[in-house]
């Protein structure tokens with residue numbers, strides 16, 4: 001179940017993995033003062049001064065880790081709507097904060113403490129995963145899944161790479177964070193066709209439908225990602241889903257669609273104690 005913890009939103013399933021801290025940020029609790037970024041914007045180049053964004057990353061990291069780690073342990077990257085997931089070690093800590101960004105991509109996995117991967121979004125789907133190796137050490141992942149990353153199976157790629165790091169499949173818990181809901185995610189006619197081409201007509205038919213009382217097709221990024229995680233072997237009861245739609249709740253979250261693109265970004269962060 002998702003629950004509010006101050007400025008964060010958390011998953012009780014991820015809480016079950018010992019030695020792991022996590023959370024999804026909201027707009028609240030940061031230092032940005034521009035109307036479209038106020039106040040916990042986690043991205044550079046959206047109008048906030050560099051030092052304000054760094055301060056926000058620091059606040060997010062400290063809040064997530066109960067003061068254990070600061071912004072210098074965070075890692076953000078240039079997200080490209082791909083299914084590319086990078087493996088991080090503590091040597092990557094600070095990329096996008098005090099160090100230049102590393103390679104582009106849309107997700108991270110790590111089995112090391114001292115590095116906090118952050119997947120950023122503003123309507124797209126942030127997903128956090130955690131599990132354990134046989135020796136009891138955690139493996140964690142943070143993923144940015146836009147519709148293209150979702151359909152390309154980035155959630156499955158994250159699970160695959162967690163397993164490659166020695167994580168045991170039955171231990172994996174996933175949390176699908178706040179994102180634009182089926183209620184608001186209207187898509188054009190060409191969208192169905194594109195998804196058919198990428199993942200087949202059955203997948204497209206299941207997740208792109210016309211909601212009752214609406215005229216146009218809507219896409220369900222929630223069920224798409226949940227389906228893909230289940231196909232990867234993560235049991236349905238190990239998948240937490242945030243009930244919050246970022247567009248319906250654009251006072252709490254950043255929403256690309258609600259603002260015509262003039263917005264900050266929130267994110268999902270996870271780490272090992």
Ligand SMILES: [Zn+2]
Pocket residue numbers: 180181182183184185245246247248249
């Ligand atoms: Zn909505």
